[in-house]
Amino acid sequence: MTIQTEICVIGGGPAGSAVALRLAQLGRRVCLVERQPFPRQHVGESLPPSIWPILKLLGVDQPVAQAGFLRASGSILHWAGAFERRGVDGDNPGLLVDRGEFDAILLQAAQGAGVQIVQPARAYRPIRGRSGWNIPVRTDTDAFHIRAQILLDAAGRQAGLGRRFRAASQPLLALYAYWQVPPGFGPQARVEAGASHWYWGALLPGGVVNAMIFVNPDTCTGLSPAGRRDLYLNLLAQSPLLSPCLEQRRIGPVRRTDATSRAETTPPAHDLLRVGEASFTVDALSSQGVQLAMGQAVQAAAVVNTLQETPEHSDLALSFYADRQAERVQTHAALAADFYARQQAHNPSPFWAERAQPVDWLQSSQSDPNPEMLPDDQALILSPTAKLIRSGVQAASRIEPGLVVTHPNLPRPVANLEGISLGPLLRRLDGPATSLDICVRWSDMLDTNRAARILRWLWYHRILIATRDRS
Numbered sequence: 268m269t270i271q272t273e274i275c276v277i278g279g280g281p282a283g284s285a286v287a288l289r290l291a292q293l294g295r296r297v298c299l300v301e302r303q304p305f306p307r308q309h310v311g312e313s314l315p316p317s318i319w320p321i322l323k324l325l326g327v328d329q330p331v332a333q334a335g336f337l338r339a340s341g342s343i344l345h346w347a348g349a350f351e352r353r354g355v356d357g358d359n360p361g362l363l364v365d366r367g368e369f370d371a372i373l374l375q376a377a378q379g380a381g382v383q384i385v386q387p388a389r390a391y392r393p394i395r396g397r398s399g400w401n402i403p404v405r406t407d408t409d410a411f412h413i414r415a416q417i418l419l420d421a422a423g424r425q426a427g428l429g430r431r432f433r434a435a436s437q438p439l440l441a442l443y444a445y446w447q448v449p450p451g452f453g454p455q456a457r458v459e460a461g462a463s464h465w466y467w468g469a470l471l472p473g474g475v476v477n478a479m480i481f482v483n484p485d486t487c488t489g490l491s492p493a494g495r496r497d498l499y500l501n502l503l504a505q506s507p508l509l510s511p512c513l514e515q516r517r518i519g520p521v522r523r524t525d526a527t528s529r530a531e532t533t534p535p536a537h538d539l540l541r542v543g544e545a546s547f548t549v550d551a552l553s554s555q556g557v558q559l560a561m562g563q564a565v566q567a568a569a570v571v572n573t574l575q576e577t578p579e580h581s582d583l584a585l586s587f588y589a590d591r592q593a594e595r596v597q598t599h600a601a602l603a604a605d606f607y608a609r610q611q612a613h614n615p616s617p618f619w620a621e622r623a624q625p626v627d628w629l630q631s632s633q634s635d636p637n638p639e640m641l642p643d644d645q646a647l648i649l650s651p652t653a654k655l656i657r658s659g660v661q662a663a664s665r666i667e668p669g670l671v672v673t674h675p676n677l678p679r680p681v682a683n684l685e686g687i688s689l690g691p692l693l694r695r696l697d698g699p700a701t702s703l704d705i706c707v708r709w710s711d712m713l714d715t716n717r718a719a720r721i722l723r724w725l726w727y728h729r730i731l732i733a734t735r736d737r738s
């Protein structure tokens with residue numbers, strides 16, 4: 268038997284299901300292969316409030332809202348020697364989910380949108396040909412092939428499919444176990460720094476707590492499973508936020524998983540894109556792994572739709588996808604390093620010092636933003652290091668050509684600010700002008716308040732500079 272399809276997605280986690288669902292919504296023919304039956308157990312149960320726009324775009328916000336997941340009422344941090352409570356603003360709080368059920372909701376939505384699901388089934392090494400891909404697939408009872416024009420690798424961290432990963436952080440290992448809920452343990456994620464390790468814990472649906480400890484993998488070198496268990500229990504006893512778990516019953520064994528951040532380095536191709544953890548695994552400190560994977564999946568769907576619908580923009584779309592990957596890796600490396608640096612200043616141990624800045628290949632050369640107030644009476648000009656270039660811009664369903672501004676102080680090219688295209692605005696800056704003069708030039712395109720905010724942003728990032736700073 269052979270299944271003929273336009274796009275084959277390997278992997279049915281949040282990234283795979285989201286990209287398959289979005290592509291089906293855009294009218295593409297999609298087949299998804301997932302090796303495990305659902306629901307399946309999976310680490311990564313904390314979703315930030317910013318996940319809701321993605322869920323709404325995919326049309327799964329209501330099923331997720333009605334699934335009975337816990338609403339996360341903020342977080343409790345014990346970091347850099349201080350306790351801190353962070354609340355959640357807005358109508359849509361973060362979620363503490365059962366990943367087995369959450370992943371199943373996404374996969375069912377994809378199937379309902381017309382995606383052909385092959386599960387449980389194992390996809391073996393795909394064969395690339397002139398007319399597309401030939402993917403050998405085996406189930407418990409059958410063996411067959413899938414033929415597809417485009418392959419999307421969403422198979423998670425597991426090796427294969429010609430990947431080339433590069434470490435985007437210092438090595439990190441997570442030891443974790445599930446516990447009965449201690450008295451007073453509420454729906455706030457708990458994050459705490461230890462001597463040379465850190466903790467994360469949260470209450471999950473079903474009345475259990477996941478307590479995780481992140482350590483240098485060398486700490487566990489040569490340890491037997493019993494030794495890792497004892498290490499985990501001893502470290503857990505040192506945590507004011509999570510040690511109450513020890514007074515309850517542990518549910519199951521102490522487990523371990525690689526938590527090192529890794530970035531895949533092969534560029535996207537006209538017939539192959541990588542999505543989710545097959546592309547980038549983010550530092551667990553961010554609690555944004557699932558959101559990051561699903562946001563990238565939406566981008567990947569727009570890119571694939573461009574490849575098929577407007578092939579003349581293919582190179583633009585692939586450059587857009589590669590640029591967003593580089594930005595994603597750089598931004599999250601810097602965010603994690605800043606958080607580790609706070610603890611390193613409090614406890615200058617090697618564990619924290621090694622993580623207090625991004626790994627060498629991700630260290631940024633950006634200069635400091637402009638701390639001065641935007642002047643009212645000085646003449647301003649466009650910085651010579653700011654460039655307007657033609658690049659890919661994400662629209663609702665595909666990548667389209669558009670003007671973007673680049674500058675060493677920007678983590679990525681920027682096309683829009685507050686919903687306004689920057690290209691036409693900057694093109695009107697053809698000579699020195701005061702901030703008032705610039706607002707007048709823009710008056711037919713935007714109101715005074717918005718013009719003032721955009722001016723302040725351009726000044727802060729040194730895209731606009733005073734004429735005296737020209738040199």
